[in-house]
Amino acid sequence: MSSVATKNLNITKVAEHTVEIITNSGEGAQKCAQIFGQTCAKMGNGVWTVEIIPAEIEPPHHTVTSTSGNIIRFGTGKVTNWGDQSKLAIAFNEQVLLSRHRLESLNDDCIILQESVWENHEDEFIRKQYAEAMEEMSSKNYRFIGVPIEEETLKIVDNPSHGKNMFALGLLTEIYQRDLSVVEKQIAHIFRFKSQKIIDSNIELVKSGMAWARENLDFQFDIPSVPSEEKRLVMNGNQACGLGAIAAGMELCSMYPITPATSVSHELAEIIEDFGGIVHQAEDEIAAAGVAIGASYAGKVALTVTSGPGMALKTEFIALAIMVEVPLVVLDVQRGGPSTGLPTKVEQSDLLSSLYGQPGDAPRVVIAPRSIEECFHSMVTARRIAETFRTVVIVLTDANLATGVQQFTRPELDIRWQQGPIDQTPVPEGMRPYEWDPETGMSRRIIPGMPGGAHTVTGLAHDEDSLVSYHPSSNERGMRMRSRKLAVFQSTLMPPAVHGDEEGDLLVVGWGSTQGAIDEAVDRARTEGHKVSACQLTFLSPLEPGLKEIFSKFRNVMTVEINYSDTVGDPYITEETRRYGQLAWLLRAQTLIDIDCWTSCPGQPLRPREIYNNIIAKLERSKSTAEGEQS
Amino acid sequence: MSSVATKNLNITKVAEHTVEIITNSGEGAQKCAQIFGQTCAKMGNGVWTVEIIPAEIEPPHHTVTSTSGNIIRFGTGKVTNWGDQSKLAIAFNEQVLLSRHRLESLNDDCIILQESVWENHEDEFIRKQYAEAMEEMSSKNYRFIGVPIEEETLKIVDNPSHGKNMFALGLLTEIYQRDLSVVEKQIAHIFRFKSQKIIDSNIELVKSGMAWARENLDFQFDIPSVPSEEKRLVMNGNQACGLGAIAAGMELCSMYPITPATSVSHELAEIIEDFGGIVHQAEDEIAAAGVAIGASYAGKVALTVTSGPGMALKTEFIALAIMVEVPLVVLDVQRGGPSTGLPTKVEQSDLLSSLYGQPGDAPRVVIAPRSIEECFHSMVTARRIAETFRTVVIVLTDANLATGVQQFTRPELDIRWQQGPIDQTPVPEGMRPYEWDPETGMSRRIIPGMPGGAHTVTGLAHDEDSLVSYHPSSNERGMRMRSRKLAVFQSTLMPPAVHGDEEGDLLVVGWGSTQGAIDEAVDRARTEGHKVSACQLTFLSPLEPGLKEIFSKFRNVMTVEINYSDTVGDPYITEETRRYGQLAWLLRAQTLIDIDCWTSCPGQPLRPREIYNNIIAKLERSKSTAEGEQS
Amino acid sequence: MSSLALSLLDLEADASICLDADDYQRRPGKWCAGCGDFGALNAIKRLLAKEQLVPERMCFVSGIGCSSRFPHYVNAYGFHGIHGRALPLATGVKLARPELDVFVVTGDGDCISIGAGHWIHAIRYNADMVVMMLDNNIYGLTKNQTSPTTPLGYASMTSPRGAQLPPLDPLQATLGVSNASFVAQTADWVPAHLYATLQAAYDHPGFSFIRVLQRCPKFTPDVFQDQVKNPDTTEMLVHEDGVDPPGLEKVYTHRRIHNPKNLDEARSLARRTDMLRLGVFFRDDSLPVYEEVRAVPAVSAEEKVKRMNEVFERYAV
Amino acid sequence: MSSLALSLLDLEADASICLDADDYQRRPGKWCAGCGDFGALNAIKRLLAKEQLVPERMCFVSGIGCSSRFPHYVNAYGFHGIHGRALPLATGVKLARPELDVFVVTGDGDCISIGAGHWIHAIRYNADMVVMMLDNNIYGLTKNQTSPTTPLGYASMTSPRGAQLPPLDPLQATLGVSNASFVAQTADWVPAHLYATLQAAYDHPGFSFIRVLQRCPKFTPDVFQDQVKNPDTTEMLVHEDGVDPPGLEKVYTHRRIHNPKNLDEARSLARRTDMLRLGVFFRDDSLPVYEEVRAVPAVSAEEKVKRMNEVFERYAV
């Protein structure tokens, strides 16, 4: 492998860079990335971090399955997604590196700082698999640079696996000219529960990494930052949901552990008791929903957090909440399906089940935050909708938002978000439990404790007095009232914004977490002169108004989603038999416009480049068919 | 009340009649109706019987909530639904009668044979509520005829509530000139487990009923029958599904009780052990599905039977079966929803949840039998599809089919429907657990016991070897293969038949149990010269081919469904905010045609007249808008 | 002396209460004539009257079943939930509003078949509520299917040739769960005992599980016949920490002094099938109660905003 | 003598078997280094080798969890199901194919938290299968959340200030369920005992529930430390109808003769917390086995068609 001979530093100025730290699980890549990301953010760069998580808890080291690590994309402006391939990588061994190579995660001329101990390791097997891996990777022209990571680390600590990550941090600090004082502060913060000794040795390791880079590397990158006065926070989507739930005044999170949703409750378990609330870990997802509904019914709007398989189990209880009109907020951090599927990976396949999962007619609100910032605010919005309309609000995020780290404007907390004291005023004479406004279907809740309000709610068909009623008219009445609330809520919404021109050849429509990647891809196409715009939906049930009008101004409309759709032209797949992406299907029914879709379910976030390529391809196709029609 | 003075019999000849027997629950209306219906069937009439079931098990007698009874519609030709209002009713007291009046179940000039003991009862309260009820019913011009039902019954038995029903049967036998010998045979059959004494006294009661009618009634009805040589069976839809399951060779029905599905398993529990099978009542619906999947995986295709709330609980397991490609047949006897809803009543609101209930992409087959005969055959079809395509087949019937009794052509049993011995042949060298045909996605199952086939199936993303795989391409491959099977299956289907002309002003599209009522309504409109046709779908996922082409030949397409939809023109309801009937929504996405819907969820089957009225109304609307467009 | 006569005697005992008791009935129960659920409703009414509970400070939670219709008939807040899930709903109510008196009414199918998982865990949570399991050994509302407590060989619509397994004994199962704090058995046909047991359960701080043997004349008319007819088939477990309603000793002469603190003894008594045993099998008022161990100090809205801003600092850049 | 040395000794004991044992391993287990699940896998391999079971006549069923990955590593048919639902799947397999040997591998979360309802009922069904509950007192796969068996006060990601309730004891709960027929406890760090217990469970006709105390160095490194280090903290329940592997008495000197037929005794032993107790707590080979009581004679296709036509007659018009 090439190692750097003569030292003659050249500093390249770039608008952004993507870096990977690739290790065995348990070697601390997360901490290294976290500190580096925080540092970049503090220094005014836009940042997006993504975790690389292995399938097993702790797979055998030094294998392709043991890959654990982080991708950090940072740049001069705002960074909204993980971008395309990585430009620089630090790898603790060639097997974990190989796994990234196979996933085509590395840019063709990626610079790879690689642990040098394996190449000439005494163990023949290790040398052999090293050689084979390098052979396989030779197809690309990566620039390999050997770094004695372990050797250098051992000079400072005796257990390298608790130190290599800090040495790597040092390399990055030097290469990207990070401010050491900031790095030190971050280290001090992250290890605040550890001894000063550990903090010091970590800082020492960083310095040695910097020193090594200074002496041995002939390049550095300069990524200018735009210093801003704006106060910002940096966190991942699950943390944002957790804090948002507290900011929204929710005092009970009733959950059952499931990846990738669990960390929301970890965040909450840590702090919610300081806010007069608790996290209740139920025996299963059914009970988790039941406890949340019981609490909401009793006056404390509760949150339940889960992912696909857990959503499946909450199906029946969600229908009950809708039927008895008890407010409930359900957070579904989507993962790969169906069934157990890809537990740690991203997918957007719970849209239709969130809308139609319940037997019977069960209208509910479904919203999907489009950024980590929106994750925070979605909790506040969800609770307000749930209470105002006495219904269930399902919030759909996904593994991409859950683990992606980004900074956003520090929210201005509003005290009105907090739950006021539970209404315990006497019920006005003659007021009924479901006093539906015939226009809006809305009614005031009567909460246990309110004198003169005693009544029994039931999942059976019931009338305004909450009495079981089998009479056709009262059944239809209840149905109508519950459905009406969606139309009323819809009337309060604005048409979605269009990113780009209001008309053109192609409108790319997405929902939820893909906004950053889609906008980036569209911008790329636009700079090349293509008439493409984007529209990212956040309200899925009810859908935002004006869609048909917006869509009709474009010659083609195509959704981009992280879920499955058939490809026309594949065996047996015709316009008629094709199964569409979930949003595309929904929008076809809603607008009767022939909406196409490009979807993919690779178990990882979409890359701007893939989207861009499919935008171009779609434009090509439609051009040719258009010409076809002319001739 | 009028009582018959001079006797001078006039016999009216009619093509059909609808009769109601209305009693307190526990007074044996079922048996009376069952015998009368059977008799009519045996005598060559077309018959449709519907139960009237109270909400409680045994509500207080002589109240409007205690109504239990039956509606029997019979005629010269085939009878496919419960028709419109009843022409003749036998009521054991005025309160149960009143409940039917309030439900507008009685024809304006309905003949009502009413227990005469209440009018001048010693108990003042009874006299009073009697008078009030009669007052309320005086709005119609029913023809009331007092009958001393209890008095006459007491002459033969000492407990009238075990006898009045047979006396009533006698009245009907005389009024409709039924063949007494046939009636006697039926009695002997129904009470075969009782003593001869009971059988005799029941026959005596029938005779006394006939005698009373002969002496006191001045009318009879003659409903000619077309004797046919064809062998026929008469039963309800749940019995048909039960027998169908056995005929299909299913040896395990794994269920948990739920109305209105339970009687399928009652039927099975009675006889399936004579066929080498069992009914397993699990601890809940989740376990019921799990046991069925375990058995199917092990080589015995199993059935699980439930209704809405149970479907909700099976959500997760259904996804697992789809993911591991274990064949499974799920029968959902739909009832009123959402949540506990209307447990004993009919609704068609589980369509979308049957298609989209599972988080993640989980393609499955959904079929809906359109008649009781199809209930039987649907089980055979479902099993074949499930095994051929290694997937889940959901069969949607409803409370209307479940309890409706009708006769149909006796099925020719085919020995090939039976399950052959479980394949235990050695697995060919190198054969893989998911050897997907890249064209069709189909693969041969490897069943436990097959030598050399040992492997582990998993709900995690997996490859052809059933090894857990997180690689994008293998995940997408599995998704594609599971989805492909639907397209392949669809390619084996025929376009649905159109009832009426192939083109016209309006096509009424329905699904499942409503076929009889829709066709009848359409025929009525057609005889009046309207250009209306009907198309009843039975395959919902995948949809039958050619729909767009069929629909495009009509100026309007409207679905008719027993579920909820918003009405344009109601407050806040616009073309944009309207929530459509479930089939309409599906067909809009599929065909991009502006399909309208008329739906209703009264908790009872639709009546041909309602449908007819809404067909006419739709034609009016479209005419006016058409004119509107011209001017 | 027939149990009917007995119940009369025993109603006279405190007629005063019986009057007010009716104020706690919102509307007449809609069960079959002779249904044991009526007895349970009467006993509850008496308890509420005795304790003079305020309707709006009570919440009755149930699942689905004949028995689960209960809340509709009581003058209190009620949540008639879904089948098998009464306990999670009740736990949520209690967590949110510890000051409310929570009563759960469930059936043998609702509680120990579909609800079994929640049942086991609710016993362990030991939230302070009174749980009445009305056990008629059958699925009533769905019309006669085998339940986990249906006697071996007893026929139903789903096992026409008789139940194939020995019944699941709710008492032994409950007594097997860690942190179980109150386990009792009573019967609808011994109103005085039913009432006294409810009183004890209400007085117990924690999860009070009461199995109420309940007659279902419709579908299991004979399962309790002997016990109803012949008091000698029954042994009363009596103790000062349990229940021992006055007057009963005349009818139920088989009496055993059982200290409800003795869990080993409770378990082995629950096992024995020689006689029907009514009484408090186990009681321990000192076990951790879920809503208490989870209690956290209330925080004002202002304070919350202040603290949230502090949390923000940790994430600030 | 350390348990490691012990396990060596004990492997030597029947080295012959250990060779073939590896033929039952389909691929290496992917658990953390030092995970107790490896011990369970080794014991199973030895049992299968000892019994010389044919791979295609066995089915390993599991739910979801680290422990539930088990079937992927065994050379047999396997069904890696969904979380908490291993037992219904296994029951279905056994009902359809009684001739197959069914093994269930589950975890403390999988079996007694989300799976609790199925667990209680599977015990009662008493279908003939060997059930290994690998109990590491934590949720492993989802990375460190409290499980029902997490010790009181033990911290996890979902209860950072410690578990708020006393743990749910799987043994007492199982012993409380009617028709329970085999209940044992063993530990991954006593391979000889684990193996002997599996053997006894396999020999038992019916539902054999084994709680295997399982070390999770990743998340609960300390919960079993004392017991692993110091054999004196453990008492062995021995009996000719239970297990008493040769050689162990040298290390585990606390021995109690316990007749597994004695249910009262079993329950009270399970309660006692003075020592850890390993052995067969209860065993009764005479209880009804579900697939046996439900067995019906096979019927030929021809006969079925004939009988169905007879059934049709009842509905013929």
Ligand SMILES: Cc1ncc(C[n+]2csc(CCOP(=O)(O)OP(=O)(O)O)c2C)c(N)n1
């Ligand atoms: C999820 C679900 N499954 C099944 C049912 C049907 N169901 C209603 S009540 C009931 C059982 C009633 O038995 P039990 O709990 O003993 O109450 P009982 O009627 O005997 O008082 C069943 C199975 C339902 N409503 N919901």
Ligand SMILES: Cc1ncc(C[n+]2csc(CCOP(=O)(O)OP(=O)(O)O)c2C)c(N)n1
């Ligand atoms: C329905 C559902 N809920 C939650 C999960 C997430 N989950 C997977 S394993 C697990 C618990 C694992 O704990 P345990 O059963 O003790 O097994 P262990 O990993 O400790 O061996 C959970 C909650 C899931 N996969 N499915």
Ligand code: SF4
């Ligand atoms: S069916 Fe039985 S439990 Fe239900 S109401 Fe009637 S008697 Fe009571």
Ligand code: SF4
């Ligand atoms: S996390 Fe614990 S249980 Fe899971 S594999 Fe690692 S050590 Fe074993």
Ligand SMILES: [Mg+2]
């Ligand atoms: Mg019951």
Ligand SMILES: [Mg+2]
């Ligand atoms: Mg565990």
